[in-house]
Amino acid sequence: MKFVDQAKIYLSSGHGGSGCVSFRREKYIPRGGPDGGDGGRGGEVILEALSQKETLLRFHLNQHFKAGNGRPGQGRRKSGQAGADVRLAVPPGTVIFDDDTGDELADLAEPGAVYVAAKGGRGGLGNANFASGGHRTPRYAQPGEEGQSLRVRLELRLLADAGLVGYPNVGKSTLIARVSAARPKIADYPFTTLVPNLGVVAVEDDNYDGPSFVLADLPGLIDGAARGAGLGHRFLKHLTRCAVLVHVLDPLRLNLERPDQDWLKIKKELKAFDPALAQKPQLIALSKMDLAEGEAALAALKKARPRTKIIPFSSVTGQGLTALKLSIWEYIRKNREPAQAAKSRPESEE
Secondary structure (H helix, E strand, O other), rough: OOOOOOEEEEOOOOOOOOOOEOOOEEEEEEEOEOOOOOOOOOOOEEEOOHHHHHHHOHHHHEEEEOOOOOOEEEEEOOOOOOOEEEEEOOOOOHHHEEOOOEEEEEEEOOOOOOEEEEEOOOOOOOOOHHHHOOOOEEEEEEEEOOOEEEEEEEEEOOOOOOOEEOOOOOOHHHHHHHOOOOOOOOOOOOOOOOEEEEEEOOOOOOOOOOEEEEEOOOOOOOHHHOOOOOHHHHHHHHOOOOEEEEEEEEEOOOOEEEHHHHHHHHHHHHHHHHHHHHHHEEEEEEEOOOOHHHHHHHHHHHHOOOOOOOOEEOOOOOOHHHHHHHHHHHHHHHHHHHHHHHHOOHHOOO
């Protein structure tokens, strides 16, 4: 399935039906009075997050959605039928923006979250509603209200607990393939990863009944990514929900005189794209420790960054993978606990 994480769509809700002007006409009832019914409401356009959806591809194929109009009222106080609603299923994590103003309208982060994007027009009142002691035969009714029309922009932000960032070919895809069931394309040329990949990682080896987290592998970044260079900049928004960012460094790329240079460049790109990303917890993972250059690169990194947590690992031999998973889980657990405590806190304590 093609991965599509943004789309623009046009939404129109239904118009309300007009109220009816009618009078009761029956034998032996010469003055039946007004009995015009109300018009039906217009249909609404509703967006709902469903876990079965993984991409916004359908909104590239069909961009216009219109709900049904309400039917007019009828005599004998019969209300018109409401217009048919349109329900659009989107992946969890979809953020909805007003495309004209840029304002965020809703964030459907959880499965089952619902947002009414365009409300239907209210149906008009029939003349039966306007009868009174001083005016027994009203000959007017309300027209139905018009529906809403708007253009919205959908952005999918993956629901990942941790994100792998780094330059192309540093070993991110190999890592996620080793620690999860994800099977990204792996090759020895830049930009093998063209779209984000998600994998569920068991903290305890081969124990999927125990704690686990979702790990995201993003396309590699290059210098100037925040300004649009390369591929990774387009997918940086998927890091906004991550509890921790894992910088994957390749010992073959490192300059032993300035071993933290790649890390600092990636941090600079993250900050240029969104300052909030640079404030997230971050750790360094040094890959390919099965190579001869690994130990020298690790020693140089520790010397340059003595206070930064550095975890060496090898996706080939499995060295350090358990320590890496435990470190990532520790960051995630600390981030989850305050959120869970806030949800379970009684209203009287807020």
